[in-house]
Amino acid sequence: MRKFEALGQSLWREAPWLRECEFRPYPDTPTQWARTFLVRRASGRPAAVLRKINLSRVTASDVRAEFEVAARLGREQLGPAVIAADTAAGELLMAHIDAQSAVRPNRSIVAEAARVLRQLHAVAPDEALALHKSKRRVGIDRIRGEVGASPELRRYQIGMRAYDDLRGKLSRGRGIRALCHNDLNPTNMLVSRDRVWLIDFDHVGMGDVFFDVATAAGALQLTSDAAGNFLEDYLGRTATADEMTRFRGMSRLVLLRYGLDTLSLITGCRRRAVQQAEDYPLGVPFVFDRLPGEELDAAVARLSRAFLEAGIAAHWSEGGR
Template identity: 30%
Template sequence: MTRRDLVMNFISLFNGLKHAMTVTIGGPPMNPTTPAPAGPTVSCDATIDPARRAAVEQALARLTPELGLARAVWSATEIPGGAANANFRVTTGDQRFVLRIADPNGARFGMDRGCGFAAHRAAADLLIAPPLRAAVAPDGHCLTDLVDGRSASAADLADDALLAEVGRLLARLHSSPVRIGRWSVIDATLSYVDIARSEGLTVADDTPLLIEALERTRGVFAGLPAGEVLCHNDLVPQNLIIGPEGVTLVDWEYGGMAYGDFDLGNLAMNADLSDGQVDHLMRSYLGRPATDAELARVRLMALVAALREYFWAVVADPVLNYDIEHHGVDYLGWGHRHLLKARAVVDSPELDRLLRAAAAS
């Protein structure tokens, strides 16, 4: 995709904001037919290109009126990272927020924006996520409080104390009584396979074997008594913010009801946790040593997480590959690394062992 294509993509996306309904936490929805109010004054960092500058201005014009900030003077700086979104630190006076501008391809990736916002609000009530101040549905653009701190890395999670804190945080999240929409990682992954095939995208030759592993895992979890709980569903280390008051979870686009083991397995896979580290994470999560069956379920979900990342990358590359220029992201390379992780389990006796162990009571 050329830079001109990118510019046109953003212009088209934010023209659509004229007809989006704005939902503001603590306030009534805006009338979707009401014209956008006079825009705020925005001063952007010099590194923000004209298309993104226009996107920031239009998003703030839609998100800020109910906060009493429609005519505020803002400064904006882009925050590196993000795949199906662009993130900006925006400030006015002493108020600091993160503005998320979502990519229009959310449905392609299996996102339910409304469900993600509901998960975010529930997590914020638990002091696990930053407050969600305003959101545009169904586009996915939102404004949250800025969290002081830095994104975690896989190396950070080698620290036993931090890993234990994350385990306790996930236990709190999964204990929430909130019930919202469901999000299935296996359904989403299989939808990526369908998209790839329908668009003639190249997938691994052993895709039928990988799909079989997904379906066998689905069968095991369907037979377990444990139900679905409130989950984040996108636990890469970068979505953990390490701050002075502890760990905060951000980026709730995939949030919804799911198996808690997926959050644990997803983190284990993305952070390359060793068996000993998974055991430590689970001990903190459960408040006791994990059984062999519980550990096997987490490892199975780590396999599912790797397959999700691989097939996600296949369908992301045609629509997000401009980020190779903008952020240096190589989606197909990212996907291939996760494919190798998945094959290490699928092509070995380990898969059968995990399936048997996970099915045990």
């Protein structure tokens, strides 16, 4: 626990009680976009959550867009209420929700997650909002050349080809466009009693709802049959054959995209990190667990390989369709 002295003036002005609080960082995650802190009062009672954006990794317009959509979805009770924000300092202060990550939830929570996604996708669209495209530019697009030129990353070359092939085929199909979260990993879906809350809106933008539903199904670690039921919970009816086919295709695309995106999060030498990761057991998609003595980049590479190998296997089991 520690005091925070380097907050922007807006937060001190709008929430002066912060001066009496202590800040505890949440555990490391693969991403370097931001750090999150639990804000505790002197009594030890949680008071809020602080999200500090790494301003060297994002544009000012993206920070402003993320904070605006966080406030909007907080008002819709899809995410925590925003208490205060300082766009220039990259600081967002939100209400604390006593919750846990949504991993292997019971049937009622799965149905609640489907309801929350329906509510999110019904929010009035904003065609200009495209934070997920900004992330893709500094993610998959940025590593494309390195992957193609590195023999040590041959598996990623295979994954990149599968990703491009599948993305092209899905782009020709009929999706449903809406305002999407686009990064529904387990830590971004929180369960509090019988409610599901969404957090971390730095990938929000107009997209295909099947991508969100497929990502959530993977993050919740649903079996194939349970994932199909989840889709029908979301739709509120029996899925058509075309809808189920699109959902299955999106499920494969999710694995491939996360495999490639996670590789881009490695801050050091990617080839070295991938080689180091081979000394450890392959991870599990959507589960970031840093083993004792393991370097952070190696842990990120191991998670990346878990996504990649699962995505390649799923894609080719369907004949690359």
